[in-house]
Amino acid sequence: MNDCLLCEQKIASVPSWKALLALEKQTAICQDCSKKFQRADIKEEDKLLDQVTSLYTYNEAMREYLHQFKFLQDVALASVFANELRTLLKGDPTIVPIPMHPEKRIERTFAPVDELLKSARLPFTHLLEKTGMEAMGEKSKEQRLAVKPLFRLKPGTSVQPSTYILLDDIYTTGTTLRHAATVLKEAGATRVEAVTLIRAER
Amino acid sequence: MVGLNEEVNKIRNGVLRMANTFDPSVRDFLAGRIWLRLHTPFPIETIDAHIQSQHIKTIPGIKTTKTYANQTRHICNRCENTIQSRFTTFDCAKCEGPCTYCRHCLKMGRVSTCTELIVWNAEQPIYPTNHTLAWQGILTPRQQQASNELTESNTKRIPHLIHAVCGSGKTEILFEPIHKLLLAGKRVCIAAPRVDVILELEPRLRAAFPETAIEALYGGAETTTDSAQLILATTHQLYRFRHAFDAIFVDEADAFPYTAEETLRRAVRKAAKPEAPVHFVTATPSDKLLNEIKKTGQISTINRRYHGHPLPIPRYDSLWNYTKHIQKGKLPKKLNNWTEERLRRKEPFLIFFHHIGLMEQAELLFKQLDTRIHAVHASHPDRKEHVQALRNKEVPGLLTTTILERGITIPNVQVAVVGAEQLIFNKGALIQIGGRVGRSEQHPSGDFVLFHHGITYAMDDAKKEIIQLNKGGVPN
Secondary structure (H helix, E strand, O other), X not given: OOEOOOOOOEOOOOOOHXXXXXXXXXXXXXXXXXXXXXXXXXXXXXXXXXXXXXXXXXXXXXXXXXHHHHHOOOHHHHHHHHHHHHHHXXXXXXXXXXXXXXHHHHHHOOOHHHHXXXXXXXXXXXXXXXXXXXXXXXXXXXXXXXXXXXXXEOOOOXXXXXXXXXXXXXXXXXHHHHHHHHHHHHOOOOEEXXXXXXXXXX | OHHHHHHHHHHHHHHHHHHHXXXXXXXXXXXXXXXXXXXXXXXXXXXHXXXXXXXXXXXXXXXXXXXXXOOEEEEEOOOOOOOHHHEEEEXXXXXXXXXXXXXXXXXXXXXXXXXXXXXXXXXXXXXXXXXXXXXXXXXXHHHHHHHHHHHHHHHHOOOEEEEEOOOOOHHHHHHHHHHHHHHOOOOEXXXXXXXXXXXXXXXXXXXXXXXXXXXXXXXXXXXXXXXXXXXXXXXXXXXXXXXXXXXXXXXXXXXXXXXXXXXXXXXXXXXXXXXXXXXXXXXXXXXXXXXXXXXXXXXXXXXXXXXXXXXXXXXXXXXXXXXXHHHOOOOOHHXXXXXHHHHHOOOOEEEEOOOXXXXXXXXXXXXXXXXXXXXXXXXXXXXXXXXXXXXOOOOOEXXXXXXXXXXXXXXXXXXXXXXXXXXXXXXXXXXXXHOOOOOOOOOOOOXXXXXEOOOOHHHHHHHHHHHHHHOOOOOO
């Protein structure tokens, strides 16, 4: 029995055969808290991205979650969506997390997207690196479309002619993901998909 | 002899030179506080310079030790949390190694292994000794006696428990002892587990001590660089104090989460200077607290309200299957009648619920009786406004969880508990809830009804204790 990572209440366990046989997955948050996240389950295609999957909407609960995870730096919250990401992403294609600028990463002490994957016990490869320090969230739509390339291939890495899955926390206009996909495709990737935890309203 | 004098002078000059270089506003702010090095209201360079001149000492955020079984054990140096499940270790990009942080006090800015905390390490500020007590009221003989006893405990530096029934004027008892401490240039803190209590206390204390620097600290309050002599704070805020106060008064000492959390208890102890007494004020002390104080300190008991009228005795009324009724969208008849009666007689009312979900379902049904009826709970965005509206008679009544069980005074308020048999309504909670009724001299009584689905021992115990107190007995 563990405490919910979000509301700190004891997680009430429902007695079941599965639980008795230890087959049930340990959950990091309680039922009440998980109900507050609203599913989006968006799956769509795009010119540059062969498939974009987004799991949740950006509602109040999700805003609070991101705030605590990224800005209050509560690394433990990476495990909230671990089970789900694992079910969705485990398999063959190489997972490429959207990178953070190294200085920004030191400032925050961790890279949220990497932690999501680590917590889900999913292998990943950093193929990209950030060219500048700017964050997308601070720009207007026009500015976002006009920016120079955001990413370049990380020196010493190679891209195979196969499928890659990009992972990011939030999809707003998709600019970040399209920039990343462009770099991978130009380097020889045949198919680039993307998964984001959240889909924000434009 | 001359040589020794020279040595002394040299040291004194050295100390003086050091002492001359600090910024008094930094001292005033940091004295008694334990703060994140990188998140002070001052520029980082200023803090760095003070660390360099040793006016400020740095402390690592998390202390990690090994137990005999070679297991690691973490302690948070800010909140003194030792519950190991409340720590998380991760690969830190900043210190490039495993780094542990405390989740317990996370909301005040993360404290991790590679975070530095700072404390003031030089001479303490001197607090003013000119204060006036503007409160004009007169204490009852019992209140006066308790007040004197409390002052006595302060001189002896022993903990004191004011065990006084709800509505006996506990806050007023504190005025004189606090005034005496302030006159002696002492720093004083009144801590309460709940924001509501602090919000209610703040204007009363500002009125009582018009010349004293007073600061109220609670989650969401604006941070200033002030360093008030008299501080009102939620117990959580005390995490950020260390050896600050010459006396701490813990108001509503038994309220959740104070009794529930060992960490908070340690935080109160840490915020007081090592020799300083920690006093408690409550209507419903736990057995543990009573026993503790009996051993080490003094207890003053007051079993009469300030207006001399007895405490309202709870009335039982069955409300079978109320959950089912409400979930089906029907307000139980008795509850409906009770509310309509209050509305007709224009009496303000509070209806307590044990569960937020059920309360919100019921809110819709109550709104059919009067659209101005609202529900409030701990994380309700308009909680403060709704309670104020009830005080201003803009709303006829509120539905509430146990957050409003204590510390609030609304003249002529009538109280109902829906589901009094629920575990959350223990003896202490029921006595506190009943304590809302009949607090003012003009309306010294009122209805206190426990709507229940079965009678519990807690209900009987609460009723018994209230009757005993009314008879003039001292509860055990």
